[in-house]
Amino acid sequence: MERKQHGTGEVVFNAINYTVFILYTLICVFPFYYLFINTISSNELTGLGLITFYPKGIHLSNYIQVLKLKGLPRAALVSLARTVIGTAATVFASAFLGYLFTKKEMWGRKFWYRFVVITMYFNAGILPWFITMMNLGLTNNFLAYILPYIVQPFYIILIKTYVESIPQSLQESAQLDGAGYFTIFFRIVFPLITPILATVAVFSAVNQWNSFTDTLFLMTDSKYYTLQFVLYRYLNEATALASIIKSSQGPVNMNLQNMQTPTSVRMTVSMIVVTPILLVYPYFQRYFVKGIMIGAVKG
């Protein structure tokens, strides 16, 4: 019952604490909201910077027109493909390797585990990496978005720790029944580690979706441009952007008020890039804390 005796100090502390956190939360969320209200508002008002706290002249033509821009649907497809395929490959490899590294009977297990984990702490630098990618034929090649990301030491550590925490007897009894390593992995281990797999999947998907520098380094052919890369170009190349808009709109435009402008295109593409994150994020949020805690054990 002591908790009910709020002193003045307590009240003041709470008031300040709550206010600071609420303000900071608003700062974190506002940019998302600001961009959104601008994309659905009259482009004339947006262009003048007159949309500040709530939308005016709501319309959806920005989204419709932007999705018609040449190259954008393709970039979206590339981004989507690398995210889906890359995530699936990374999750599978991390789970499988995490499982294999728990097998004490593996030849040279300690050595190979270190061989993988140590790569977390060093890299040759971006130029030698670029040369290697070039020599491997991974410039202007979709595989460059997948292959280098398959083996991720941090995820392997997370999963290995998790596999070690589930009772060994389950695997042993399956082994007595004649199950091989693959069967044990797919039938017994895999279903038991889904919480950690969800964490790894989200991390990996977000990384794939957000990746930008690999396109910058490796891709000169616009076929392989990702949404992030296209957005970056839109942010920087105002003149190019203006001409793209002009050519995509043609003479039969709707009302002038909602004609696409460089600003409206930038903001709309940004919203398209951020939407998948906003969609998956709330659902998987609860896994993060758990995942990061397990990682903290050895991360």
Add this chain to the structure above:
Amino acid sequence: MYYDRRKRIVIKDKYRLFLMALPFLVLTFLFSYLPLHGWVYAFYNYRPGIPLRQNEFVGFYWFKSIVSNPTQTAEVLRVLRNTFAMSTLGLLTSVLPVIFAVFLSEIRVDWLRKSVQVLTTLPNFISWVLVYSFAFALFSTNTGFVNRILIQLGVIDRGINFLASNKHVWLTMILWSTWKSLGWNAIMYLAAITSIDPELYEAARVDGAGRFSMIWHITVPGIMPTYFVLLLLQIANFINNGMEQYYVFQNAINKDYIEVLDLYVYNIGMIGTSFSFATAVSALKSLVSVFLLMFANGLSKLVRGETII
């Protein structure tokens, strides 16, 4: 290897496990170890597109030129200054997530605490390109949100070009990275706080401890081990700022202050023509960062009796 009754080749378990891992070990070799071979480019006068054999071998020329060529020395020093400035600011702000977590856990209203946690973590999951896009929308000269509000409030009469300015670049960069990562970094500490034994708080309350003394004597010591591990990792990464954030925010005006090592290597190696010089700088950087990691690891062993790697 031996034959079983059905004359099929049976590989011993220990090798079979290794063979199952082998494809992934090959990938690790290709993408993490093979690039180390690229350091040889630092010993040549390399021009991209021409096979290495046809380039002139120059030995340690590029390494020496870092200290012997005054223009290049000045450039490297400028870049090191920026790198050190950003990393030092990063180290100084590393207590912010701790403070954030401590005070957030003092919020007793469940839904509010959870909402704050969820919403402040969100920026961590967007790309730097998007952060830049936000910066573009909020801070552009005439139409940006911040300038509009400041003009309306009468603080300024003309828009300030926040993005193309060489003043306070380090400060704005640390502010953006704080905005992006503060909530996320606090999660680790929040997790550490929830694992503190509640009986400690009970006992302290019985002894008449107030809110602040409980924070100071129980919560803070409870999360210090986590803080030290993360701090040491940050020290190990002192010269690795990465380039993405600085790449997207760089422009002709702020370049002198925003170029950190990684970005500099990119700018002179990929955009410019000094591929070999850039490789030399980047190889040195990798060596220094391995050294820093070993230093941080040794420090950890000394202070906490545990290693971080």
